[in-house]
Amino acid sequence: MNVILIGFMGCGKSTIGVKLSYRMRQALLDTDKLVEKNAGCSIKEIFEREGEDSFRQKEHAVLEKLLEEGGKNYIIATGGGLPIQENNRPLLKKLGKVVYLRVTPETVYARLKHDKTRPLLQGDNPQEKINHLMAERQHAYEQAADYIVDVDGKSFEQILTDITEKVQ
Numbered sequence: 001m002n003v004i005l006i007g008f009m010g011c012g013k014s015t016i017g018v019k020l021s022y023r024m025r026q027a028l029l030d031t032d033k034l035v036e037k038n039a040g041c042s043i044k045e046i047f048e049r050e051g052e053d054s055f056r057q058k059e060h061a062v063l064e065k066l067l068e069e070g071g072k073n074y075i076i077a078t079g080g081g082l083p084i085q086e087n088n089r090p091l092l093k094k095l096g097k098v099v100y101l102r103v104t105p106e107t108v109y110a111r112l113k114h115d116k117t118r119p120l121l122q123g124d125n126p127q128e129k130i131n132h133l134m135a136e137r138q139h140a141y142e143q144a145a146d147y148i149v150d151v152d153g154k155s156f157e158q159i160l161t162d163i164t165e166k167v168q
C-alpha cells in the first residue's frame, strides 16, 4: 500500500518520508523531486521562468503518471500545495493512504524563516504569508486526508509510530 504524506511547507514531509521509508521498507518518492527531474531545473526556476500555474500543471502530471504506473509500495512525499488543487484530491485517494502531517504556523516560521528555495514564502513578511496560506489551506488538507498526525513537539520516533499505527 502506498503511504502519501501531505502537509504545509516545513511540516517535515521529506525528512519523515526518508525515515518512514526505512521503517516500512518501502521506497520513497517525492513529487517535488519528480517535477524537478522532469523539468530539468529547480522549482524556484520553474516559478521564475513559467509561473505558479505551470508548476501546478507539472505537479498534476506527476501525480497522474504515478497512478498510471500503478506502483503500490511506496512512501510518497508531496509538495505542500499539491492537495490544494481540487482535481488532485481524488487522485491522491486513489493512489494510497493519505496522511496529513499537521503543523502550527509558528513551527513552520521557525524552520523556514531563512529558506530561499520556496517561492511562495519569499519577500517581506514570511510569517504573514505562512499564517495566511495555512489558514486558507487547512480545510483542503483535512479533506484530502485519511489520517491526521500532529507533529509539533513530537520526536521523529513518535511521529513514525503515530503514522504506522494509523496506516497499518
Ligand code: S3P
Residues within 6 Å of the ligand: 007, 008, 009, 010, 013, 014, 032, 043, 078, 079, 080, 081, 082, 117, 118, 119, 120
Ligand atoms: C509549495 C510547496 C513546496 C513546493 C513549492 C510549492 C506549496 O514543497 O512544492 O515550492 O505550494 O506549498 P514543500 O512542501 O516540500 O516545501
